[in-house]
């Protein structure tokens with residue numbers, strides 16, 4: 001007898017390329033293979049000691065139980081302090097903030113709070129690999145809108161308007177952008193805000209890379225633009241900035257009605273975010289980043305520059321220094337091989353794992369994404385291996 005079978009959604013929605021490739025690289029390394037893993041955006045460094053100490057202290061003090069679904073009062077107060085200090089947002093910790101297990105969980109809660117089956121959500125193409133699947137798991141319909149290279153990976157109002165229908169409910173914006181490394185300017189955000197206001201849409205802004213803007217670029221929350229506070233949901237976390245991905249901790253900020261609905265969903269799905277993770281994260285959000293962290297961010301910027309410039313020097317390869325975040329978005333469209341075959345070749349022949357651009361959407365074809373924030377030793381070795389691999393490709397496409 002056959003089994004009752006999986007749901008159509010579970011069978012049809014593809015695996016997360018970032019997580020699946022990272023898991024595969026981990027497995028190969030565990031078997032003793034010499035793999036340089038540049039797949040998921042995970043830095044090499046551990047998070048600051050003071051934050052670890054704070055979480056341990058909380059555990060020892062007995063904070064090993066569930067917290068309110070919304071998060072502890074202390075955590076939400078510190079999240080609000082961070083928003084006031086860094087983002088110019090005055091949030092009420094009792095109304096506008098919910099503790100989440102990182103931004104992915106924040107996205108799920110937000111979509112569950114606002115989406116009905118059949119509703120459409122505009123996403124970037126290329127975009128982070130999990131946006132479209134999360135929408136589809138909920139019965140929503142992702143509507144990818146290209147971020148054209150010739151427009152510097154930025155949306156024009158008319159491109160967005162052309163994708164709208166009477167089922168459009170929201171726009172998901174990754175700001176700063178993964179995988180292209182773009183920091184949205186006020187003008188870029190105005191374009192999106194104008195469409196959201198005119199068509200009464202929510203904007204969910206995944207701001208996980210907000211603290212890592214390079215050079216003189218600055219992150220701006222779209223919710224601070226006129227008429228946007230009532231329709232914007234900010235997703236923030238310490239995963240990238242504080243190398244705390246394993247803690248699974250972040251928060252969402254938004255209008256009271258949406259946050260209330262997200263709290264209700266959280267209570268059903270997971271009850272709450274972790275108790276001692278909230279305690280450690282409260283410290284991280286409550287204070288200015290410590291000097292060691294600022295130095296680390298500068299060093300990450302130097303690594304991003306080193307990798308992207310080294311790759312841009314290869315024949316047939318184009319790569320700009322990212323404006324923010326962890327990744328080099330490497331343009332291989334002049335080489336005659338699709339992105340998945342390039343990634344397979346780099347792994348099989350040069351023992352370096354990257355994410356094929358196609359995983360981020362049809363418009364990511366012709367690119368690969370390279371994580372730049374592994375240690376300097378790893379990044380030097382990575383550049384040498386990528387140089388050999390991509391060099392052999394450019395010779396064969398001459």
Ligand code: GLU
Nearest residue numbers: 016018019039040041178
């Ligand atoms: N968000 C990171 C990335 O884009 C980590 C992997 C994941 O959570 O999907 O690589």
